[in-house]
Amino acid sequence: MISRRDLLKTGGAIVVSFAFARRSAAxxxxxxxxxxxxxxxxxxxxxxxxxxIGKVDxxxxxxxxxxxxxxxxxxxxxxxxxxxxxxxxxxxxxGSTGGSTGLTRGxxxxxxxxxxxxxxxxxxxxxxxEGDRLFLKVDPxxxxxxxxxxxxxxxxxLRPDVPGKCTGRQAYVQDFSLEGMLHGRVIRxxxxxxxxxxxxxxxxxxxxxxxxxxxxSFLGVVAKDEWAAVRAARELKATxxxxxxxxxxxxxxxxxxxxxxxxxxxxxxxxRNDPAAAMSSxxxxxxxxxxxxxxxxxxxxxxxxxxxVRDGGATVWSSSQGTHALxxxxxxxxxxxxDKVRVVYLDGSGSYGSNxxxxxxxxxxxxxxxxxQPVRVQWTRQDELGWDPKGPQQLLDLRAGIDADGxxxxxxxxxxxxxxKPGARPLLSPDAAGIPQDHGQSSGLLSxxxxxxxxxxxxxxxxHYLKDTPLRPSNLRAPGKIANVFAVESFTDQLAAAAGIDPxxxxxxxxTDPRAIEVLKRATEMFGWGVKPxxxxxxxxxxxxxxYMRYKQAENYVAMAMEVAVDQVTGKILVRRVACAHDxxxxxxxxxxxxxxxxxxxxxxxxxxxxxxxFDRSRVTSVDWVSYPILTFPEVPAIEIALIxxxxxxxxxxxxxxxxxxxxxxxxxxxxxxxxxxxTVPFTPERVKAxxxxx
Amino acid sequence: xxxxxxQVNGSGVSVESWDPGQPLLYVLRNTLGLHGPKFxxxxxQCGACTVLMDGKAVRSCLTPVRQVAGHAITTLEGLGTxxxxxxxxxxxxxxxxxxxxxxxxGMIMSCKSLLTQTPKPTLDQVKQGLAGNLCKCGxxxxxxxxxxxxxxxxx
Numbered sequence: 001m002i003s004r005r006d007l008l009k010t011g012g013a014i015v016v017s018f019a020f021a022r023r024s025a026a027x028x029x030x031x032x033x034x035x036x037x038x039x040x041x042x043x044x045x046x047x048x049x050x051x052x053i054g055k056v057d058x059x060x061x062x063x064x065x066x067x068x069x070x071x072x073x074x075x076x077x078x079x080x081x082x083x084x085x086x087x088x089x090x091x092x093x094x095g096s097t098g099g100s101t102g103l104t105r106g107x108x109x110x111x112x113x114x115x116x117x118x119x120x121x122x123x124x125x126x127x128x129x130e131g132d133r134l135f136l137k138v139d140p141x142x143x144x145x146x147x148x149x150x151x152x153x154x155x156x157x158l159r160p161d162v163p164g165k166c167t168g169r170q171a172y173v174q175d176f177s178l179e180g181m182l183h184g185r186v187i188r189x190x191x192x193x194x195x196x197x198x199x200x201x202x203x204x205x206x207x208x209x210x211x212x213x214x215x216x217s218f219l220g221v222v223a224k225d226e227w228a229a230v231r232a233a234r235e236l237k238a239t240x241x242x243x244x245x246x247x248x249x250x251x252x253x254x255x256x257x258x259x260x261x262x263x264x265x266x267x268x269x270x271x272r273n274d275p276a277a278a279m280s281s282x283x284x285x286x287x288x289x290x291x292x293x294x295x296x297x298x299x300x301x302x303x304x305x306x307x308x309v310r311d312g313g314a315t316v317w318s319s320s321q322g323t324h325a326l327x328x329x330x331x332x333x334x335x336x337x338x339d340k341v342r343v344v345y346l347d348g349s350g351s352y353g354s355n356x357x358x359x360x361x362x363x364x365x366x367x368x369x370x371x372x373q374p375v376r377v378q379w380t381r382q383d384e385l386g387w388d389p390k391g392p393q394q395l396l397d398l399r400a401g402i403d404a405d406g407x408x409x410x411x412x413x414x415x416x417x418x419x420x421k422p423g424a425r426p427l428l429s430p431d432a433a434g435i436p437q438d439h440g441q442s443s444g445l446l447s448x449x450x451x452x453x454x455x456x457x458x459x460x461x462x463x464h465y466l467k468d469t470p471l472r473p474s475n476l477r478a479p480g481k482i483a484n485v486f487a488v489e490s491f492t493d494q495l496a497a498a499a500g501i502d503p504x505x506x507x508x509x510x511x512t513d514p515r516a517i518e519v520l521k522r523a524t525e526m527f528g529w530g531v532k533p534x535x536x537x538x539x540x541x542x543x544x545x546x547x548y549m550r551y552k553q554a555e556n557y558v559a560m561a562m563e564v565a566v567d568q569v570t571g572k573i574l575v576r577r578v579a580c581a582h583d584x585x586x587x588x589x590x591x592x593x594x595x596x597x598x599x600x601x602x603x604x605x606x607x608x609x610x611x612x613x614x615f616d617r618s619r620v621t622s623v624d625w626v627s628y629p630i631l632t633f634p635e636v637p638a639i640e641i642a643l644i645x646x647x648x649x650x651x652x653x654x655x656x657x658x659x660x661x662x663x664x665x666x667x668x669x670x671x672x673x674x675x676x677x678x679x680t681v682p683f684t685p686e687r688v689k690a691x692x693x694x695x
Numbered sequence: 696x697x698x699x700x701x702q703v704n705g706s707g708v709s710v711e712s713w714d715p716g717q718p719l720l721y722v723l724r725n726t727l728g729l730h731g732p733k734f735x736x737x738x739x740q741c742g743a744c745t746v747l748m749d750g751k752a753v754r755s756c757l758t759p760v761r762q763v764a765g766h767a768i769t770t771l772e773g774l775g776t777x778x779x780x781x782x783x784x785x786x787x788x789x790x791x792x793x794x795x796x797x798x799x800x801g802m803i804m805s806c807k808s809l810l811t812q813t814p815k816p817t818l819d820q821v822k823q824g825l826a827g828n829l830c831k832c833g834x835x836x837x838x839x840x841x842x843x844x845x846x847x848x849x850x
Contacts, residue, residue: 302736
């Protein structure tokens with residue numbers, strides 16, 4: 001809503017000054033309809049502007065980048081812009097913060113609202129007037145500022161949350177408290193789906209002010225003192241039924257291959273003439289199987305939420321990446337009117353997708369509803385690694401034929417993936433309590449990047465979607481794409497080797513898109529491709545590897561070269577250095593972008609070298625940082641990044657893309673060093689030694 | 696309830712606890728409202744809860760409050776403020792060495808302790824010194840640069 005327009009033009013800069021219109025009591029709700037400009041923007045009398053965005057900053061830099069985009073479009077200083085993220089009562093629903101859509105949807109929609117407002121300031125526009133108020137619809141055709149005039153977008157402006165994070169002043173959901181708030185903990189069974197048989201409350205009699213909450217097989221405790229809640233949850237004696245509903249991670253591949261298939265999808269089919277003939281007449285035929293394990297989000301801070309259920313409604317403080325969807329689901333599950341449920345976003349520990357944040361919110365709601373007071377639930381380390389929904393396992397069979405020149409004449413990818421089922425992912429506590437809810441299943445667009453990004457004939461990618469998935473699957477950074485690129489780019493490397501052609505030359509020969517060629521050339525030049533290190537240093541063998549992909553075959557171009565040293569005695573891989581070239585179109589904040597790319601690389605090295613959820617027939621058994629190890633500082637490589645900025649092109653999200661080529665680049669470098677192909681993640685020393693023994 | 700007297704960020708405090716085994720982390724966060732130290736694992740495996748006790752990094756999630764009596768604790772808040780950060784905090788801000796920032800407390804407090812013992816560390820010494828501090832956002836390269844900057848060296 002724009003009222004009492006007061007537009008001054010000063011030296012080309014626009015100074016806007018609006019009275020912040022006060023709505024009548026009946027209109028206290030702030031508009032959140034994404035069609036309305038004032039759902040996104042509020043202009044204040046002092047010249048400052050508040051941006052309301054449905055997306056959230058989970059440590060990614062969105063918080064500064066969106067400010068830059070808005071300030072640029074409004075021609076106001078960035079200091080004049082404040083940002084409200086993800087509060088369902090104040091922000092439009094712009095979809096969950098996932099799939100690298102924070103800027104591509106979140107930022108771009110804010111920019112369009114800002115452009116619409118700017119247009120309205122510059123010339124009279126059509127809009128509904130009420131007194132001195134003007135209701136503006138977001139104009140999809142509002143003229144955007146010419147990128148050549150950008151002065152704020154493209155600058156490495158410092159992120160506003162970093163000083164608070166470095167001095168203990170940034171408020172996290174874990175730090176939030178309310179008057180009268182109790183601390184809650186949920187006691188999970190020893191086995192997934194086990195029934196609660198009995199509870200012995202006398203076992204915690206010595207702990208002060210604790211109350212046990214039991215609803216069906218949901219078992220929780222609340223206490224005034226957090227340590228009392230911790231101890232009560234640990235010491236409360238309960239008996240549960242036995243249950244052995246899982247295949248165990250050791251039998252996972254067989255389980256996947258033998259599992260009932262919900263449906264098949266032909267994901268890609270291109271340049272197909274006569275695949276059978278092409279394959280049978282190929283000079284060389286190759287095939288390989290690639291395996292990616294279940295992985296946890298591995299948030300350093302276990303999930304946490306505070307809920308206050310009262311007066312037939314609920315307010316929840318959460319660091320969920322999808323506060324709007326969470327609100328809708330909580331209202332449905334707990335039978336609360338949607339307009340009486342609000343989810344307020346607060347920073348949390350990095351979540352990299354859907355970790356335990358939605359589940360812990362439901363824990364807090366269920367406990368608060370039972371005890372009639374606000375409740376904060378803090379998951380334990382064992383809760384988070386044991387019970388967060390998992391980035392799902394992937395299995396891929398690849399087959400290809402090359403002609404005498406090494407050109408790909410036929411390519412088939414078969415992949416086994418969890419099926420998508422409609423509705424929200426089931427929440428743990430409502431399930432335990434026997435509350436009816438959706439049992440939907442989704443874990444992102446898992447089937448993308450399963451085809452070679454190179455010239456190839458007779459290409460076919462088929463996905464088999466499984467009826468059942470052993471561990472509850474969810475979105476984990478760059479869903480599906482990391483494993484798919486691992487398979488495709490490892491296999492491409494194998495084809496290059498079979499053709500006797502250098503891996504970079506082989507890839508360049510199959511590329512025509514100049515942006516693809518540029519990232520591959522930049523990365524390998526920066527790296528010093530072709531300048532071989534001494535191949536053996538003591539017990540170490542050293543090698544170079546490369547990988548390239550275009551994210552989702554439609555977005556970012558990323559190429560990466562790596563140097564690894566493999567210890568032949570221990571089987572340990574040390575990635576020494578990484579060179580990455582990255583083209584995501586328009587760069588909004590180069591330093592925040594570099595931070596994301598560095599994060600993608602290091603986090604995916606961790607996933608590639610170490611991470612695998614272990615489970616037996618009953619439960620997840622990798623529930624701390626010893627049983628679920630992640631990358632540590634001594635393993636951190638030197639990283640060099642080249643950003644290719646294309647201000648004239650639309651931006652694409654960059655929170656995930658650089659993750660995708662990492663595993664393949666490591667595997668290809670290990671092959672270069674040792675002659676062994678690693679096809680099962682994580683690349684543990686045992687697997688490396690086994691692969692070297694078979695090479 | 697038993698009382699425990701110690702120093703926190705330069706001031707004397709006297710806190711009550713019903714359990715002498717209560718970890719310092721809960722006393723700092725809930726009794727004293729100091730949210731710099733974070734709960735990460737409760738197992739001394741990740742470092743998010745790190746504080747300084749008499750200048751040395753300790754894991755507050757496994758340090759019982761009774762062991763703290765008579766000692767001096769420093770938390771992230773005690774080092775500096777956004778307006779007036781301590782040199783290590785300033786180095787982390789300059790390098791933008793945080794993403795979600797949840798592990799940052801442990802990184803900075805461990806770095807303080809490391810630089811007290813080894814004022815001019817090599818990059819490898821910093822990597823070894825921070826080996827017990829986990830980060831999942833992958834901010835490691837920036838954290839290393841920040842520590843080297845704080846030490847006056849080059850990463």
